[in-house]
Amino acid sequence: MTTTWHPTGLLEGQPAKPYGIIILNQPINRNALNAVISHAVLLVCADGGGNRLMKYEEDTELRKRLPDAIVGDLDSLSIEAADYWKCKGVKIVRYADQYATDFTKSLRWMRQEWDKQKGEDAELDVVVMGGLGGRVDQGFSQIHHLYMVHQQPELLRGSIYLLSEQSLSFVLAVGENEVYINQKSFAENVGIIPVLGLTRITTSGLEWDVSDWPTEFGAQVSTSNHIRSDLVKITVGDKRPLLTFELANGLCAAEF
Numbered sequence: 001m002t003t004t005w006h007p008t009g010l011l012e013g014q015p016a017k018p019y020g021i022i023i024l025n026q027p028i029n030r031n032a033l034n035a036v037i038s039h040a041v042l043l044v045c046a047d048g049g050g051n052r053l054m055k056y057e058e059d060t061e062l063r064k065r066l067p068d069a070i071v072g073d074l075d076s077l078s079i080e081a082a083d084y085w086k087c088k089g090v091k092i093v094r095y096a097d098q099y100a101t102d103f104t105k106s107l108r109w110m111r112q113e114w115d116k117q118k119g120e121d122a123e124l125d126v127v128v129m130g131g132l133g134g135r136v137d138q139g140f141s142q143i144h145h146l147y148m149v150h151q152q153p154e155l156l157r158g159s160i161y162l163l164s165e166q167s168l169s170f171v172l173a174v175g176e177n178e179v180y181i182n183q184k185s186f187a188e189n190v191g192i193i194p195v196l197g198l199t200r201i202t203t204s205g206l207e208w209d210v211s212d213w214p215t216e217f218g219a220q221v222s223t224s225n226h227i228r229s230d231l232v233k234i235t236v237g238d239k240r241p242l243l244t245f246e247l248a249n250g251l252c253a254a255e256f
C-alpha cells in the first residue's frame, strides 16, 4: 500500500485535508504559525500555549484567528491570559486529570469538537506548534504523542504534523510513502529517525539514497541527508520511523 503526503500544501495554504492547530507551551515559531493559521478549521491552545498565543497577537504584522478553546489543567495559563481570552469569548476548558498531558487533553477536545461539527467519521489532520528546545522530557513527550495518536481514534482520525523551530516532522506509514514537496517550503536537510527501533528503509529522491537499509539508534541513522527531488519515496519495514524536514529560511523561527 502507498501512503501519500503533501506537507507543502499545509505550509502554502492548500491543505489536502482540513486541519486543526494545537499550540503548546513553547516559544511560537511565528513565521510557521503565520503560514498555517488562516486555513485552520480549529485552533486550540494547550494550557500555557494560551500565554504564547496572546504574545503572538501583539505583532500587528501577523495573521490572526481566535482560538476555539484553551484546554488543560490550567496550572500554566496566566491570569492575564485567561482574562484576555475570556473577554474575547474564548472557551476555557479545565480537565484536572494528572495522568494525561495538556497536549493529550487538547487533542481529545479537538476530536470531540470536530465530531460535533462534522460527525464521527470526519477526518481531521492536526498541526502541532511545538518546540523541541525546551525540557527534554516534554520534548520526548511531543514525539511520543506523534506515535500515540495512531492507536487512539478518540484523539485523532487523520495525520499529525509537528511544526517546531526549524522542522516539520511526521511519522511515516509502514510500506511505501510518497512525499510531495515543493523545495520553496523546505531547506535541504532531512532525517529519517527510527524512534521505535530497528527497521529497514529504501529511499529515492535524496542525495544519499539507500536500499533495504537497516536503521537503528546506536547503529546507523540517516540524518543530514539532502532533498534532491520534489518527490521523495521512502519504503518502510515493520516499525514506523519519524521523517523530519528542515523548513525553508522564511518559515524558521526568528530566534529560539
Ligand SMILES: Nc1ncnc2c1ncn2[C@@H]1O[C@H](COP(=O)(O)OP(=O)(O)OP(=O)(O)O)[C@@H](O)[C@H]1O
Residues within 6 Å of the ligand: 024, 025, 026, 046, 047, 048, 049, 072, 073, 075, 076, 077, 100, 101, 102, 103, 104, 131, 132, 133, 134, 135, 136, 138, 139, 141, 142
Ligand atoms: N518546557 C517544555 N518543553 C517542551 N514542551 C513543553 C514544555 N512545557 C510545556 N510543553 C508542552 O506544552 C503543553 C502545555 O504545557 P503546559 O503549559 O500545560 O505545561 P505543563 O503543565 O508543564 O504541561 P503538562 O501538564 O502537560 O505536563 C505540554 O503538554 C507540553 O506538550
Ligand SMILES: Cc1ncc(C[n+]2csc(CCO)c2C)c(N)n1
Residues within 6 Å of the ligand: 073, 097, 098, 099, 100, 101, 102
Ligand atoms: C508513571 C507516571 N509518571 C508521571 C505522571 C505525572 N503526570 C503525567 S501526565 C501529568 C499531567 C500533567 O498536566 C502528570 C502530572 C504520572 N501520573 N504517572
